[in-house]
Amino acid sequence: xxxxxxxxxxxxxxxxxxxxxxxxxxxxxxxxxxxxxxxxxxxxxxxxxxxxxxxxxxxxxxxxxxxxxxxxxxxxxxxxxxxxxxxxxxxxxxxxxxxxxxxxxxxxxxxxxxxxxxxxxxxxxxxxxxxxxxxxxxxxxxxxxxxxxxxxxxxxxxxxxxxxxxxxxxxxxxxxxxxxxxxxxxxxxxxxxxxxxxxxxxxxxxxxxxxxxxxxxxxxxxxxxxxxxxxxxxxxxxxxxxxxxxxxxxxxxxxxxxxxxxxxxxxx
Amino acid sequence: xxxxxxxxxxxxxxxxxxxxxxxxxxxxxxxxxxxxxxxxxxxxxxxxxxxxxxxxxxxxxxxxxxxxxxxxxxxxxxxxxxxxxxxxxxxxxxxxxxxxxxxxxxxxxxxxxxxxxxxxxxxxxxxxxxxxxxxxxxxxxxxxxxxxxxxxxxxxxxxxxxxxxxxxxxxxxxxxxxxxxxxxxxxxxxxxxxxxxxxxxxxxxxxxxxxxxxxxxxxxxxxxxxxxxxxxxxxxxxxxxxxxxxxxxxxxxxxxxxxxxxxxxxxxxxxxxxxxxxxxxxxxxxxxxxxxxxxxxxxxxxxxxxxxxxxxxxxxxxxxxxxxxxxxxxxxxxxxxxxxxxxxxxxxxxxxxxxxxxxxxxxxxxxxxxxxxxxxxxxxxxxxxxxxxxxxxxxxxxxxxxxxxxxxxxxxxxxxxxxxxxxxxxxxxxxxxxxxxxxxxxxxxxxxxxxxxxxxxxxxxxxxxxxxxxxxxxxxxxxxxxxxxxxxxxxxxxxxxxxxxxxxxxxxxxxxxxxxxxxxxxxxxxxxxxxxxxxxxxxxxxxxxxxxxxxxxxxxxxxxxxxxxxxxxxxxxxxxxxxxxxxxxxxxxxxxxxx
Numbered sequence: 001x002x003x004x005x006x007x008x009x010x011x012x013x014x015x016x017x018x019x020x021x022x023x024x025x026x027x028x029x030x031x032x033x034x035x036x037x038x039x040x041x042x043x044x045x046x047x048x049x050x051x052x053x054x055x056x057x058x059x060x061x062x063x064x065x066x067x068x069x070x071x072x073x074x075x076x077x078x079x080x081x082x083x084x085x086x087x088x089x090x091x092x093x094x095x096x097x098x099x100x101x102x103x104x105x106x107x108x109x110x111x112x113x114x115x116x117x118x119x120x121x122x123x124x125x126x127x128x129x130x131x132x133x134x135x136x137x138x139x140x141x142x143x144x145x146x147x148x149x150x151x152x153x154x155x156x157x158x159x160x161x162x163x164x165x166x167x168x169x170x171x172x173x174x175x176x177x178x179x180x181x182x183x184x185x186x187x188x189x190x191x192x193x194x195x196x197x198x199x200x201x202x203x204x205x206x207x208x209x210x211x212x213x214x215x216x217x218x219x220x221x222x223x224x225x226x227x228x229x230x231x232x233x234x235x236x237x238x239x240x241x242x243x244x245x246x247x248x249x250x251x252x253x254x255x256x257x258x259x260x261x262x263x264x265x266x267x268x
Numbered sequence: 269x270x271x272x273x274x275x276x277x278x279x280x281x282x283x284x285x286x287x288x289x290x291x292x293x294x295x296x297x298x299x300x301x302x303x304x305x306x307x308x309x310x311x312x313x314x315x316x317x318x319x320x321x322x323x324x325x326x327x328x329x330x331x332x333x334x335x336x337x338x339x340x341x342x343x344x345x346x347x348x349x350x351x352x353x354x355x356x357x358x359x360x361x362x363x364x365x366x367x368x369x370x371x372x373x374x375x376x377x378x379x380x381x382x383x384x385x386x387x388x389x390x391x392x393x394x395x396x397x398x399x400x401x402x403x404x405x406x407x408x409x410x411x412x413x414x415x416x417x418x419x420x421x422x423x424x425x426x427x428x429x430x431x432x433x434x435x436x437x438x439x440x441x442x443x444x445x446x447x448x449x450x451x452x453x454x455x456x457x458x459x460x461x462x463x464x465x466x467x468x469x470x471x472x473x474x475x476x477x478x479x480x481x482x483x484x485x486x487x488x489x490x491x492x493x494x495x496x497x498x499x500x501x502x503x504x505x506x507x508x509x510x511x512x513x514x515x516x517x518x519x520x521x522x523x524x525x526x527x528x529x530x531x532x533x534x535x536x537x538x539x540x541x542x543x544x545x546x547x548x549x550x551x552x553x554x555x556x557x558x559x560x561x562x563x564x565x566x567x568x569x570x571x572x573x574x575x576x577x578x579x580x581x582x583x584x585x586x587x588x589x590x591x592x593x594x595x596x597x598x599x600x601x602x603x604x605x606x607x608x609x610x611x612x613x614x615x616x617x618x619x620x621x622x623x624x625x626x627x628x629x630x631x632x633x634x635x636x637x638x639x640x641x642x643x644x645x646x647x648x649x650x651x652x653x654x655x656x657x658x659x660x661x662x663x664x665x666x667x668x669x670x671x672x673x674x675x676x677x678x679x680x681x682x683x684x685x686x687x688x689x690x691x692x693x694x695x696x697x698x699x700x701x702x703x704x705x706x707x708x709x710x711x712x713x714x715x716x717x718x719x720x721x722x723x724x725x726x727x728x729x730x731x732x733x734x735x736x737x738x739x740x741x742x743x744x745x746x747x748x749x750x751x752x753x754x755x756x757x758x759x760x761x762x763x764x765x766x767x768x769x770x771x772x773x774x775x776x777x778x779x780x781x782x783x784x785x786x787x788x789x790x791x792x793x794x795x796x797x798x799x800x801x802x803x804x805x806x807x808x809x810x811x812x813x814x815x816x817x818x819x820x821x822x823x824x825x826x827x828x829x830x831x832x833x834x835x836x837x838x839x840x841x842x843x844x845x846x847x848x849x850x851x852x853x854x855x856x857x858x859x860x861x862x863x
Contacts, residue, residue: 047724086760087759087764091729091760095725098729152728
């Protein structure tokens, strides 16, 4: 049992277990703090800076990001002061400047009171450089198909040498965790394509389901699942059957083996 | 002592072979002296020998050569290989120094207000010889420290009041103590030699001129903290510094000063050199550590101090080159001596690289708290061509501009940050009346835009937008709303950025808006660049009453926009003029007016 700590968020006295972040504590209390780069399955990186809060009490008065700062006894947290709101709105305006048509971003912005951006750049790239896709691919799948290139304003996500990725297994986790839908996964006929605005990251031929004959997953992906299932639980995929047929047959399904453990989402 | 004959003297020629010296032809001067000795058959009791030394500070007068005959030293400036023959013949053989080539009054003025402690041996000893370093008392402090208790050393450093010279000014002793108190058995000491600020060359000169002082400081620090491994993270753009540092490390290992059983004690310590790959952001502590770990050099949020969890997750103590070089001095001469130098809260001396629109460009070491005026006018010798001093930019791209009204301000950590700038690593760029403050802010912001890692939104997007706004102002498309937006963005970036590069990136804009707001307004309201730098907002005209018709402007104009008869006033065709400023710079009568 973790020690419970007492702290204040927006004037409300709360108890939170040691070791959790301010963001998690706020969520438990139903207090909304906007985030883009945070994903509960991933290690926080703290780069979008939307989750900034003002803290005082146990730590000297400062602005910190709530997705990394852990709760402390006697901490006083303010999530919605004028200063925080002003900074947050500006950050959203800046993001909208490059991604003016992203529905998810527009929704989040309007929730924070931002209707238009004063920083339109003429670009139309839904990617907000949160790096969730890079992190899920690297830390959870262990594949390193996606990487960052360039520095500063030119920073972007791509594959090695900006070519079709050799390493991608086509699991689609990147598209799944992308907060703005900038990375897309599309199955058409017997082909799977993973792409962003302006670049196809990877392409795969889909294997057919042994029962219904529908193309359903790339071979690399199934091999990977097989390997992982064998290594961790000694299970082996014998027949290649799509999730729907598995469900219909109501039999135990080795395909549900999650990769990194925990609640990793899969797009199958 | 045996009496010396006329020819048997002690002759030592010390030649500057720092980067500035080599660029000015220092190595050729060394060769020329050696050849001249052979040719003119100079013999002497000791020598004659040429002696390569590190940066002597007054880079504007390179190549500087000290000729010491029987201990009487005379210094020559602007020495070139063709001057060597005459110096050898007249000074060394005939005993009459060549007066016209000797250093003048400004050389002595340059040094009069300085107090060289860290740089004391830099420029007098050969950086490639460990023997010379040891002969001047080198490694004495390390040997002494290894006989003391680690806590005792930390107490001395704490009492000395030494603060980090890399910019932040954090008390060094406290940093060491928290690293020593951190858990685990493995700790690291790191040296930050990734000096990336434009116009800064303090750390470079120390490593090039006296690398052993840094190594000695690190040995003392490692022992006090309990580390057995050290790293020097140095820019690959400093090849000479890297070579000399590596040589120094090898020499120290040969003498059992590094490696197993340092100074025959139970202490093991060695230093590795890691080359930076040209990213400015790697000078930030956490980015530097990720870079040593072979990852992309990007900062991480620092909610756990690096003294608790740094390199490879182990407690790490990072100090700057100059901080490390201060340590042996403090151990040698004591905390009280050190605390007696400098101002109330900033102790010791600080090295600055004095560059820009200043007569005496060079490397300067002064006690903390010296007034800015002394720095600019006494040491720096004032502004060239009798122009007016406008501001001084300190602290690199993330520092600020200090205006003429603050000339009497003492230079130390507190006063610099009060004035809206910062100590930084010690770059000092002097700006004269011909510098446009909007343009200079744009330059520094542009630097940060290119050099930021791009991880966090405020710095990546915000700085880029600030550059866009500043560009619009300099192109004459600014509105008063631009200033409001610049201010809003500046405050947000300061509040919300991930690392110190981001939080300090808007400083040039904030400080110029604080002191030179009217210049921004002139660009926006009057559509005029008062300094005549922003091309879209500047026109050059010739004042007919002042023009003597010397034709120098017409002859130098690259586009042939200036016409006029000899000895009668000239005229600039605005259609053709590209506002390159050549006529303005060339006119000796002040007839070319900017507006």
